[in-house]
Amino acid sequence: MTTEMRPTADIIGRADVNDLEAILSVVNTDRDETLHAVRSEYDTNFTWDYAKGRRPKLDKLYEKAKIAQWNAQTDLPWETEVDQEKLVVANAVANGGFHEGIDVSGTALAKWSEQDWIDFGVQSQNWMLSQFMHGEQGALVCTAKIVESVPWIDAKYYAATQVMDEARHVEVFAKYLDDKLSGHYPINAHLRLLLDDIIADSRWDMTYLGMQIMVEGLALAAFGFLHQMTTEPLLKQLLRYVMSDEARHVAFGVLSLQEYYEQLSQAEIRERQEFAFEAAVRMRDRFMQQEVWAHMGVNPKEVVPVLMEVPERQVFQSMLFSKIVPNCKKLGLLDAADGWLRQRFTELGVIAFEDWADTGEEYADLQATGSGAVAS
Numbered sequence: 001m002t003t004e005m006r007p008t009a010d011i012i013g014r015a016d017v018n019d020l021e022a023i024l025s026v027v028n029t030d031r032d033e034t035l036h037a038v039r040s041e042y043d044t045n046f047t048w049d050y051a052k053g054r055r056p057k058l059d060k061l062y063e064k065a066k067i068a069q070w071n072a073q074t075d076l077p078w079e080t081e082v083d084q085e086k087l088v089v090a091n092a093v094a095n096g097g098f099h100e101g102i103d104v105s106g107t108a109l110a111k112w113s114e115q116d117w118i119d120f121g122v123q124s125q126n127w128m129l130s131q132f133m134h135g136e137q138g139a140l141v142c143t144a145k146i147v148e149s150v151p152w153i154d155a156k157y158y159a160a161t162q163v164m165d166e167a168r169h170v171e172v173f174a175k176y177l178d179d180k181l182s183g184h185y186p187i188n189a190h191l192r193l194l195l196d197d198i199i200a201d202s203r204w205d206m207t208y209l210g211m212q213i214m215v216e217g218l219a220l221a222a223f224g225f226l227h228q229m230t231t232e233p234l235l236k237q238l239l240r241y242v243m244s245d246e247a248r249h250v251a252f253g254v255l256s257l258q259e260y261y262e263q264l265s266q267a268e269i270r271e272r273q274e275f276a277f278e279a280a281v282r283m284r285d286r287f288m289q290q291e292v293w294a295h296m297g298v299n300p301k302e303v304v305p306v307l308m309e310v311p312e313r314q315v316f317q318s319m320l321f322s323k324i325v326p327n328c329k330k331l332g333l334l335d336a337a338d339g340w341l342r343q344r345f346t347e348l349g350v351i352a353f354e355d356w357a358d359t360g361e362e363y364a365d366l367q368a369t370g371s372g373a374v375a376s
């Protein structure tokens, strides 16, 4: 059997996944837009089969979600004072310094004072939390779309609880930005391209693959990383709450797609592999923080290539894929089409995560030990 996958350039708009010049040339030119419309044509599926529990694992998730709800306004210690500059310094001290191991000679950063690095750290926080907030809104609209389009009643029930979860996540990140930080950033262009692609696709399972597997898989890893690094107690607790929801969301994606993919043809699976690859690249591209450099008056094309060489940075970049790769493996996406996606993940330097626990397993373990819910 021949396997015809599209060339990389057709999928992500450039031939070399690591072409920094091309990555940094994609910028948000609509920074002042307040509404962004995406057209999507898809079937809204009614089902007349109301037999609850036909899919027992989804039913269990639904029952779990009902009792794991929390209130963004009253369950978090919002009275906590956050001094952003002090926090940047404290985080730097706790995690080994501002720019340890980065050779900035010959770049604009060589002249940076301690205060410049602190300002950069503050902007970095504003940027990071803003992108989380935008991603959460992506999850909110995608999951509302799943409620309409998925054909199974157990999945519609579960997805309805996720819509509520995501509304709460947008709410907490927006409140944290407004009350504790010092400015919002517009959505990163790479993230917006990805969200547009996911929401525009007419196939219901592509919403799951793009959102539950890829975006939320990455979010789960990124929140975990930040949760570990930050010394700020309110953010730490906020992230813990959000993560306990996200683990359930990713498990929902894995459980739903596992069943559906069993009935797809090889050609259809190939399309899912390409979609997963495109999403992986877009998500990696967005973490270059190009808008923060621009805000600081530094040309991102000058400094990003230097920073990409820093080992810690590379570890962070690849850690973001620690949930995505095992979940793709579990879904059979790594090895279909002669291992096409395995090859792509190898090029991205993230294949080593393939044997880490997938989120289906991980979620079951969390439930078994009783540490999976913060609200109970």
Ligand SMILES: [Fe+2]
Pocket (backbone or CB within 6 Å): 136, 139, 165, 166, 169, 246
């Ligand atoms: Fe979320």
Ligand SMILES: [Fe+2]
Pocket (backbone or CB within 6 Å): 139, 166, 216, 245, 246, 249
């Ligand atoms: Fe989520």
